[in-house]
Amino acid sequence: MVSFSHLDDSVPEARWLSAVEGRSHLDPARLWPHGTGRLVVLAAHPDDETLGAGGLIALTAARGIAVDVVVATAGEASHPDSPTFSAEQLARVRRVELRDAVALLAPGATVHFLDLPDGGLARHRSELDAALAAIVGSAAKESTVLAAPWRSDGHTDHDTAGQAAAALARTMGLPLLEYPIWLWHWGQPGDVPENLVLLPLGDAAAAKKRAMDAHVTQVRPLSPEPGDEALLSPAVLAHFERSFESFALSTPRPPREVFEDLYQSSSDPWHFEDSFYEHRKRALCLAMLPRPHFSAVFEPGCSIGVFTRELAGRADAVLATDISDRALELARQRLASAGHVRLEQGTVPQDWPPGRYDLVVVSEIGYFLQHSALEELIERTSESLTDDGVVLLCHWRHPNEGWELTGDQVHEAFRARSGLQIIAEHREQDFRIDVLARTEAP
CATH class of the missing domain: 3.40.50.150 (Vaccinia Virus protein VP39)
Incomplete structure (x- = not known):
């Protein structure tokens, strides 16, 4: 497990742009060759889906592909020292922010809240597995694609969510798109996964930016009081204001x-x-x-x-x-x-x-x-x-x-x-x- 804090200096975005230059591009038409299908996006916390896969959600929905967004936790632990918001209050606000963000990306998307403990997904792995499998369905077709946090992202909830999605993808033979979040903050160019591909966003970049702004509790201070600082600094947000998104692509064969x-x-x-x-x-x-x-x-x-x-x-x-x-x-x-x-x-x-x-x-x-x-x-x-x-x-x-x-x-x-x-x-x-x-x- 990587040790880092959101307060650490973030790796300059210019280094990442140079490091991923020349990577292969992901063509959504290859994931859904018949123009129909389903995208299931798993997020460990509200805002992960937007930061890591907001453009993918917008582009996919625009193609007429059904979108499900599955949120494992309500993100109630993002500001543990807040003097103005309790964990329960923050959870309620973040659920609303999530729905608003997804509506900006894919108005017809279905949102699923699992309400597992923020910071405790690893202890509730079996519940996460069962819920995700039920949403995907026991008879998922080849046109179902999973997206989830990268398994080596360094945050325990992100890693657990990624492992759950990878296990289900392998069991059912589904394509898996793993999106890094914190890698861009703590990592170095040598940490980039070999199977990383880039998804050009085009006009979807603007929709993603609006969705990112909808996660107000994460991108702005909750109040001027200590403990209510913005979780995502401008340097961190710069990694998600790119003209593309990045995914580690796995296409496991059916067992x-x-x-x-x-x-x-x-x-x-x-x-x-x-x-x-x-x-x-x-x-x-x-x-x-x-x-x-x-x-x-x-x-x-x-x-x-x-x-x-x-x-x-x-x-x-x-x-x-x-x-x-x-x-x-x-x-x-x-x-x-x-x-x-x-x-x-x-x-x-x-x-x-x-x-x-x-x-x-x-x-x-x-x-x-x-x-x-x-x-x-x-x-x-x-x-x-x-x-x-x-x-x-x-x-x-x-x-x-x-x-x-x-x-x-x-x-x-x-x-x-x-x-x-x-x-x-x-x-x-x-x-x-x-x-x-x-x-x-x-």
Whole structure:
């Protein structure tokens, strides 16, 4: 985390103009090639949306693209020493300022206030994830584009908001535009992200300037009293009076495409068949189950069916799903003689099947989820268990590059929020296994 204050001297704007000169230009027509779609802009505080993406909002709305502005906090902590405004009063004023600013940029835009604590987004990350996912929608089309604060902006709320948007964009395969705010204040040219692109504003620059002025509590003093000084100095505002806006552009591919390519390049990308590590891990998982046989087993993320085949030997019926059609094709070849095994394409928690199971296997899939999806996975897993049902958790413990959650975080979330009892556990350097149940196993 960068340490800085808004009272610090701001990096001269002339240095930034020189540093970003020659960067590629962003063409909105490439984001919405069919002329229709949706822009969802996440802001950590009122004014972030205008400073970082006001021109984008105005240009997008002018093209007939629907705009949603999602504001995580009311910005009530911007003047903690104010003698004239309480936090509650400031929150009310800033909400009005936000609506006025957005109306100047995109009169038809929809505004969503989440009212999470200013300065405390990191502690409320799961709520932010869930709210943002609900607004974007579980079936967002390719024409939906997300914009959010840059993940490395140096302000804890900005970084958290950016991480939440990045996780959702990756999960749903949506383009993401990350706008720096405080980078321009504390940073140096070498801190500029490599994927930064510039959006020329044209006439939208004037609309952005009017919207910036609408955030009166931030650009002007609240009163002449100490503690009521303007938060954004003229030197800081100069970074947002440019003829362009800057975004770190990411265009993640949908997870299904990523996994399809993975299985097309290798029939066993994780070496399930020939790795001693995998053989030993599966043997430990099976040995830790509290009884030798189960009636109904559900295994999401079954991959090519190696563990599915071993589960089939201890069950009356097995339902196994995977995101990849190619993986399922390979699994069907492996399990051709197992008539009591059903293989289906799907992801969890979105495609959770009906019915109840006395064994649910959550193995090596939890860290591919967003925080809110993990919460839903835990809830659905618990709800689908029979009275004597068992959950088998098994995950790699090291960080997975490009994914936020770790195996340990997945297991701790299940242990804390599933309402199930821990009946067996195993931890070592590379992986861990937990077995959970409604009641103590015999």
